Amino acid sequence: MKRNKKNENKKRELYLVAFVLLALYFSLFETIIPKPFPWMKLGLANLATIIVLVKFGKKMAFEVLFLRVLIQGMMIGTLFTPGFFISLISGVISTGAMCFLYGLKKHVSLVAISIFSALTHNIVQLIVVYFLLFRSVDIMGRSILIFIMIFLGIGVVSGGIIGVIASRLKLREG
Structure with missing residues (x-):
């Protein structure tokens, strides 16, 4: 019994490392x-998070997120900078939204989950950026509102693409 549990733990750790590396590669x-x-990302790393959520569950999805953000911050020298915290906070909240919606998987498609997660990520990102860096900026200006709409629109499109890719992988059973 102990040997089987030990093998399962090793297998789980291997999958965790593999998916963190996949997310970092993306x-x-x-x-x-x-x-x-130039600072915008399309969210390809979320494909690894969706795969992990479907195949291994919520806990590992959060582990992949935390490890990816931490390692990425160390690799590119942004650890504990505003960019790191923006990524971490928006990632945690959007992964939480993804996990919540995946609990409703009988009623919600992976495409919808991915789009909502991307939209959540971008909205939280904008809020965190505002409070960390731009509190004195009037956000009701026309050019800023146009930027926000374009930013959110790109997020919805990229979230849809990631969701379609995840759907095509046929991750779900039944």
């Missing part, structure tokens, strides 16, 4: 994709 790959804003 995140790195995103840096070479042309984007409208």
Whole structure:
């Protein structure tokens, strides 16, 4: 019995490492994709999170998120900077939303879960950026509202694409 449990733990750790590396690879790959804003990411790393959520559960989905953000912060030198906290906070809340919606999987598609998660991530990101960096800026200006709409629109589209890819992987049973 102990041996079987030990093997399961090793197998779980191997999958965890593999999916953290996959998420880091996707995140790195995103840096070479042309984007409208240089700091913007399309959320490809969320594909790894969705796969882990479906196949291994909520706990491992959060572990992949935490490890990816932590390792990425160490690799690119942003650990404990505003960018790190923006990524961590928005990632935790959007992964929580993803986990909650996945609990309703009989009624909600992976595409819808991914879109809602991307939208949640972007909204939280904007809120955190505002409070960390831009509290003195009037956010009701026309150009800022247009930027916000474009930013959220890109998030919805990229979340939809990630959701379609996850759906095509046929991760769900029944």
